[in-house]
Amino acid sequence: MVNIKTVSAKSIQEAAELIQAGKLVAFPTETVYGLGADATNGQAVAWVFEAKGRPQFNPLIVHVPDIKAAEELVEFNDMARLVAGHLWPGPFTLILPAKAGNNISDLCSAGLPTLAVRIPSHKVARDLLQAAAVPIAAPSANRSGSLSPTAPAHVADSLGDAVHMILAAGPCDVGLESTVLDLSEETPVLLRPGGITKERIEGILGCVVADHFDDDVSPKSPGQLLKHYAPSVPVRLGAIDLEPGEALLAFGSDQFMGIRGGGAAKDLPDHARRNLSAESDLCEAAANLFKMLHDLDRDEHKAIAVMNIPETGLGVAINDRLRRAARG
Ligand code: TXA
Ligand code: MG
Numbered sequence: 001m002v003n004i005k006t007v008s009a010k011s012i013q014e015a016a017e018l019i020q021a022g023k024l025v026a027f028p029t030e031t032v033y034g035l036g037a038d039a040t041n042g043q044a045v046a047w048v049f050e051a052k053g054r055p056q057f058n059p060l061i062v063h064v065p066d067i068k069a070a071e072e073l074v075e076f077n078d079m080a081r082l083v084a085g086h087l088w089p090g091p092f093t094l095i096l097p098a099k100a101g102n103n104i105s106d107l108c109s110a111g112l113p114t115l116a117v118r119i120p121s122h123k124v125a126r127d128l129l130q131a132a133a134v135p136i137a138a139p140s141a142n143r144s145g146s147l148s149p150t151a152p153a154h155v156a157d158s159l160g161d162a163v164h165m166i167l168a169a170g171p172c173d174v175g176l177e178s179t180v181l182d183l184s185e186e187t188p189v190l191l192r193p194g195g196i197t198k199e200r201i202e203g204i205l206g207c208v209v210a211d212h213f214d215d216d217v218s219p220k221s222p223g224q225l226l227k228h229y230a231p232s233v234p235v236r237l238g239a240i241d242l243e244p245g246e247a248l249l250a251f252g253s254d255q256f257m258g259i260r261g262g263g264a265a266k267d268l269p270d271h272a273r274r275n276l277s278a279e280s281d282l283c284e285a286a287a288n289l290f291k292m293l294h295d296l297d298r299d300e301h302k303a304i305a306v307m308n309i310p311e312t313g314l315g316v317a318i319n320d321r322l323r324r325a326a327r328g
Pocket of ligand 2: 139140148
């Protein structure tokens with residue numbers, strides 16, 4: 001049974017407690033309904049991808065209640081402060097360099113050094129963010145490939161009981177996803193058109209904004225414009241043993257894996273050995289993926305050898321990312 005609750009002080013509190021417990025809550029924003037999870041909880045964020053059936057780990061928008069909370073997560077520059085002052089709260093997302101040690105799961109940024117942040121204006125979204133007291137990662141609350149949900153019934157139809165609770169508050173006003181502006185580099189780049197027009201942003205900034213629409217908008221060029229994280233050392237997939245000098249990214253047991261020419265994987269030094277999930281749990285593996293790739297991405301390693309990961313459930317998205325990494 002899908003758990004749909006009408007908005008009230010009580011249901012918002014219940015939703016906040018579910019978020020804090022690592023569960024998924026669909027909630028209204030002024031743009032579309034979001035599928036929310038505690039952005040600091042890697043496993044909860046992994047569940048978002050699982051519930052959406054997304055075959056790829058695209059980065060997610062992290063929602064916060066106010067500028068102060070946003071400044072704890074990302075590095076603001078003068079342009080960012082100016083547009084944020086005009087457009088937040090509202091249907092507008094900023095991509096900025098992530099702050100070191102901000103404890104947001106790597107899965108939110110898909111391993112990139114930047115993070116997408118947004119302050120929604122919808123009263124219920126704001127109340128939920130206040131009550132949950134954690135940043136909430138939320139893509140649109142629909143299965144991958146279906147239409148974005150602008151009413152609670154859309155969410156229920158699309159996600160069913162993959163979502164632990166739907167906080168229902170009627171249809172969304174804007175009905176179109178937020179505008180995504182990348183201010184992480186010198187030139188402002190519009191990555192997704194949305195509730196706020198490019199002309200409006202150019203008017204505020206007093207300069208030209210380039211537009212590079214990503215895969216959400218032009219499905220003909222999936223992944224072309226979105227930058228993807230890839231380690232700087234080579235990645236070798238489907239490893240059943242190691243070459244000397246390789247680091248190991250294991251999945252399941254690595255107890256019996258050998259090193260060609262002699263030695264055992266289990267005796268590798270800590271810097272050369274990580275296990276995505278010793279229990280072969282794909283959700284745990286997804287939560288660990290980017291962090292562990294970063295850990296092993298060191299010049300002293302000839303390559304990162306990755307054990308086989310099943311092509312089912314979250315394994316599809318994990319393998320997609322590993323194949324991109326292996327292509328360099
Ligand atoms: O209106 C919205 O923005 C809704 C509501 C729920 O807030 N959320 C939403 O999220 O549309 P999602 O995951 O469907 O879209 C996030 C967009 C994608 O186009 C993604 O590629 C981009 O933001 N994005 C997120 N983080 C990024 C990053 N670090 N660099 C570049 N693009 C990023
Ligand atoms: Mg979407």
